[in-house]
Amino acid sequence: MSARGRSTSDSVRVTADIVIFTIRDDALQVLLVRRGIPPFEGAWAIPGGFVLPDESLDDAARRELREETGVEDVWLEQLYTFGEPGRDPRGRVITVAYFALISPDRAPPLAGSDAAEASWFPADRTPRPLAFDHEAILATALDRLRGKLTYTSIGFELLPKKFTLSQLQRVHEAILGESLDKRNFRKRIDALGIVRPLDESVSAGAGRPAQLFAFRRPKTGH
Amino acid sequence: MSARGRSTSDSVRVTADIVIFTIRDDALQVLLVRRGIPPFEGAWAIPGGFVLPDESLDDAARRELREETGVEDVWLEQLYTFGEPGRDPRGRVITVAYFALISPDRAPPLAGSDAAEASWFPADRTPRPLAFDHEAILATALDRLRGKLTYTSIGFELLPKKFTLSQLQRVHEAILGESLDKRNFRKRIDALGIVRPLDESVSAGAGRPAQLFAFRRPKTGH
DNA sequence: TAAATAGTGTCTCTTAGACAATATTAT
DNA sequence: ATAATATTGTCTAAGAGACACTATTTA
Numbered sequence A, B: 001m002s003a004r005g006r007s008t009s010d011s012v013r014v015t016a017d018i019v020i021f022t023i024r025d026d027a028l029q030v031l032l033v034r035r036g037i038p039p040f041e042g043a044w045a046i047p048g049g050f051v052l053p054d055e056s057l058d059d060a061a062r063r064e065l066r067e068e069t070g071v072e073d074v075w076l077e078q079l080y081t082f083g084e085p086g087r088d089p090r091g092r093v094i095t096v097a098y099f100a101l102i103s104p105d106r107a108p109p110l111a112g113s114d115a116a117e118a119s120w121f122p123a124d125r126t127p128r129p130l131a132f133d134h135e136a137i138l139a140t141a142l143d144r145l146r147g148k149l150t151y152t153s154i155g156f157e158l159l160p161k162k163f164t165l166s167q168l169q170r171v172h173e174a175i176l177g178e179s180l181d182k183r184n185f186r187k188r189i190d191a192l193g194i195v196r197p198l199d200e201s202v203s204a205g206a207g208r209p210a211q212l213f214a215f216r217r218p219k220t221g222h
Numbered sequence C: 001t002a003a004a005t006a007g008t009g010t011c012t013c014t015t016a017g018a019c020a021a022t023a024t025t026a027t
Numbered sequence D: 001a002t003a004a005t006a007t008t009g010t011c012t013a014a015g016a017g018a019c020a021c022t023a024t025t026t027a
Helices: A057-069 A134-149 A154-158 A165-176 A182-192 B057-069 B134-151 B154-158 B165-176 B182-192
Strands: A011-026 A025-033 A048-050 A075-082 A094-103 A118-122 A195-202 A210-215 B013-024 B027-034 B049-050 B076-083 B093-102 B118-122 B195-202 B210-215
Touching: A011 A057, A011 A134, A011 A154, A011 A165, A011 B027, A025 A048, A025 A057, A025 A134, A025 A165, A057 A075, A057 A094, A075 B076, A094 A134, A094 A154, A094 B093, A094 B134, A134 A154, A154 B118, A165 A182, A165 A210, A165 B195, A182 A195, B013 B057, B013 B134, B013 B154, B013 B165, B027 B057, B027 B134, B027 B210, B049 B057, B057 B076, B057 B093, B076 B134, B093 B154, B134 B154, B134 B165, B154 B165, B165 B182, B165 B210, B182 B195
Parallel strands: A011 A094, B013 B093
Antiparallel strands: A011 A025, A011 A048, A025 A118, A075 A094, A195 A210, B013 B027, B013 B049, B027 B118, B076 B093, B195 B210
């Protein structure tokens, strides 16, 4: 930030790319778009775009998210900034990566208006290779998400407002990639005190109907 | 990163700024430089500078760190990227912030060659206001450092290769800002298995001499 | 009544935290 | 001797994990 040091060229461009997660079919899935133009034409990529001259990084991420999915007011968090000189053949491009969590009831079945072609993929089974260094970005996002799941209540961002404890457990299992003990899981959620039972139940086909719960927002937001 | 979206102006500039921590006088201290030119002339700022055209972000941070302090091969970690449009009156400047940890035996008493004027300050008692949004950057760095201290072995980065357990405890206390129980602290360090006793002792004036230990590097680096 | 899902309690082990006395050195 | 620092163990409480049966619904 200081004015000391040599001045850089003016040709640095900055993008905000967003790793958009949701839960579909009890699996953690990520939204990818197929590139219609070079470089990496035809390859799948993490959605994103250039930051506008008078736009904050967060605003750019929110805008791209809206353009890709139509959703607003979802969990959005800056992840990491990628800036290797050779990562974009068009020139110096620095990418501020974000990740977003969208509950399945808000996630569009397919892409929004912006993308030529977009699709959801299981987060650990995306097509390869992805464009640019997007596999590294995706891996970083997965690490962050898994890490935060254990010590925060971030899992609720991937569920509708009303949900069952079994649904919540399936979200955790999908993200962590391992099955959890039902009793221990419920005990832990109960101990956190972040869940409030509602006066409703839902039956999912056969089986005993499940009680619905709502997220009781704790102290911290971000 | 996609080529969709409107193109941004070419005038975005990117800096790498580094929050450099060390331990001095049993306190966590941070290196600040006094700005010699506008904007914020005369104000204290976090050291940093523009990223060169063919330089990675990490390389830029390493270079700035070397220019400010002369040290290399210390803990250096990307922190967060700050990009509010109005944060630099000269135009659009995006700052990728890093934080570095330097052990007191390697930290220069004052600044290196690059800075007009540089000085160490207790991390929670810096001059105010700092230039730009550097108070927010510093606060973010402090949060990250405190958070990592509890679940990683990052404290060793702030000590020489040989150290006593009392020194290590003082580092933790200085960062967390609270005093710790000596027996519980040693128990926890022992349980981590990341420390190896040496065949040496040192006496610090009066009192029983203390055994020296060395850091036994665990599985993970970053 | 069979199949599917929801819901519930105990025991054990590990971990975190409170807590005080002894050991070794310099002055 | 006194002051200064280093070193060490127990008890308790809370949290994590293993583990199996009953309850309610649909087909």
